[in-house]
Amino acid sequence: MDNSTLVKRSLQAVWHPCTQMKHHEFVPLLPISRAEGVWLYDLEGKRYLDGVSSWWVNLFGHSHPHIKAALVAQINQLDHVMLAGFTHQPVVELSEKLGTLTGLGHAFYASDGASATEIALKMSAHYWRNTGQPEKCRFVGLAGGYHGETVGALAVTDIALFREAYAPLVRLAATVPSPDSRAAMTGESPADVATRAASALQAWLEQHHASTAALILEPLVQCAAGMAMHDASYLQQVRLLCDRYQVHLVVDEIATGFGRTGSMFAHQQAGILPDFICLSKGLTGGTLPLSAVLTTDTVYEAFYDDQLARGFLHSHSYTGNPLACSVALATLELFEQGQVLDKNLRLAGTLTQAFAPLTQHARINNARQLGMIWAWDVSGVSPSFSHRYHQHAMAHGVLLRPIGNTIYAMPPYVMNEETSAHLARGALLALEATLAEEKRLG
Numbered sequence: 001m002d003n004s005t006l007v008k009r010s011l012q013a014v015w016h017p018c019t020q021m022k023h024h025e026f027v028p029l030l031p032i033s034r035a036e037g038v039w040l041y042d043l044e045g046k047r048y049l050d051g052v053s054s055w056w057v058n059l060f061g062h063s064h065p066h067i068k069a070a071l072v073a074q075i076n077q078l079d080h081v082m083l084a085g086f087t088h089q090p091v092v093e094l095s096e097k098l099g100t101l102t103g104l105g106h107a108f109y110a111s112d113g114a115s116a117t118e119i120a121l122k123m124s125a126h127y128w129r130n131t132g133q134p135e136k137c138r139f140v141g142l143a144g145g146y147h148g149e150t151v152g153a154l155a156v157t158d159i160a161l162f163r164e165a166y167a168p169l170v171r172l173a174a175t176v177p178s179p180d181s182r183a184a185m186t187g188e189s190p191a192d193v194a195t196r197a198a199s200a201l202q203a204w205l206e207q208h209h210a211s212t213a214a215l216i217l218e219p220l221v222q223c224a225a226g227m228a229m230h231d232a233s234y235l236q237q238v239r240l241l242c243d244r245y246q247v248h249l250v251v252d253e254i255a256t257g258f259g260r261t262g263s264m265f266a267h268q269q270a271g272i273l274p275d276f277i278c279l280s281k282g283l284t285g286g287t288l289p290l291s292a293v294l295t296t297d298t299v300y301e302a303f304y305d306d307q308l309a310r311g312f313l314h315s316h317s318y319t320g321n322p323l324a325c326s327v328a329l330a331t332l333e334l335f336e337q338g339q340v341l342d343k344n345l346r347l348a349g350t351l352t353q354a355f356a357p358l359t360q361h362a363r364i365n366n367a368r369q370l371g372m373i374w375a376w377d378v379s380g381v382s383p384s385f386s387h388r389y390h391q392h393a394m395a396h397g398v399l400l401r402p403i404g405n406t407i408y409a410m411p412p413y414v415m416n417e418e419t420s421a422h423l424a425r426g427a428l429l430a431l432e433a434t435l436a437e438e439k440r441l442g
């Protein structure tokens with residue numbers, strides 16, 4: 001099968017995500033035949049470095065032998081069984097391990113991040129109903145927050161482009177100001193911005209706590225907002241406010257979890273414990289769809305009752321799929337065996353150094369980095385910057401897809417000197433090519 005035939009058939013038969021399909025009249029669709037380590041290979045054998053970990057899911061490179069072996073062993077044993085009324089070893093072991101890692105428990109599973117968001121929101125509101133405060137059923141999120149795109153999750157996703165067309169379907173949550181460090185006024189530190197945002201949250205909670213079930217946020221990095229980073233002190237202040245006003249704190253670690261921000265989970269850098277945690281993306285090392293929500297004993301106990309309707313009756317057909325659980329376990333084993341967080345610290349140093357020429361480019365502002373996430377804002381670009389940059393990056397053998405005018409890199413944890421240099425060179429050359437093209441086109 002050649003490239004152009006497969007592209008034609010795809011455009012006929014497949015509706016691609018996050019895409020205006022008409023763009024493919026002039027932006028090529030790229031068939032990928034295989035992937036290994038940090039590389040994606042097209043049908044002609046040309047390779048691209050996966051600089052965004054395939055939408056932030058991949059941790060240890062593609063086709064990792066340990067993860068592959070776990071998947072093969074599991075499919076030879078048990079492919080799937082419904083999780084209502086049944087259980088199995090992979091789901092039990094994974095739940096125990098996630099419990100140990102998060103300090104929470106009672107893992108509830110689904111297959112994608114948006115469903116995890118919905119589960120956490122439903123559990124929170126149902127908790128208040130079960131404890132005699134059914135009026136606590138509204139939610140609050142941060143400006144620019146992203147928690148998925150199903151109708152329920154869109155309620156707390158504050159990104160107009162994803163939400164506008166569906167506004168009539170959505171029961172909108174309130175939004176409070178983001179603690180985004182870039183909002184610093186002259187003389188303000190990131191901690192000052194955090195305190196200002198926390199004060200706004202306090203003012204809002206003071207008025208609305210009686211009708212509010214939960215605050216949901218992405219700790220430390222609002223990724224979809226363009227890698228907006230904030231000071232960890234914000235989370236400490238938020239925890240105190242949620243306690244004072246009796247509102248659950250839901251941390252959405254779907255993108256930030258599993259070492260991405262330098263600690264196993266981002267909120268741990270603030271030394272706080274949330275009431276709910278949402279996990280997905282890196283949970284399976286980027287191989288199979290799986291998400292989980294963990295919560296406190298207090299929440300769990302409010303559902304434990306003789307009455308059926310006081311239980312959490314939510315379900316998905318593939319809840320706790322053994323194949324997905326077994327690759328998640330294999331992923332956690334790689335963390336246990338590999339001193340991954342320590343190694344990433346050194347790797348991040350290598351990458352930051354490799355990115356220095358990009359960081360110092362005259363058109364770059366707000367260069368920022370946390371753990372294995374780098375981001376740069378480019379000044380004075382056109383609305384098509386992101387598409388154009390993506391094309392130029394691909395031409396230089398790297399997969400990078402800016403968000404608006406923000407270039408970012410979120411590579412797998414198995415980069416080395418050579419691949420870091422390749423990624424950084426591609427990122428810089430793509431910037432120069434895109435800026436030259438924009439200048440030429442006026």
Ligand SMILES: *Cc1c(COP(=O)(O)O)cnc(C)c1O
Binds near residue numbers: 224
């Ligand atoms: C990706 C993401 C989601 C949604 O996950 P899906 O699997 O795409 O539904 C939710 N929250 C955050 C923070 C994310 O990055």
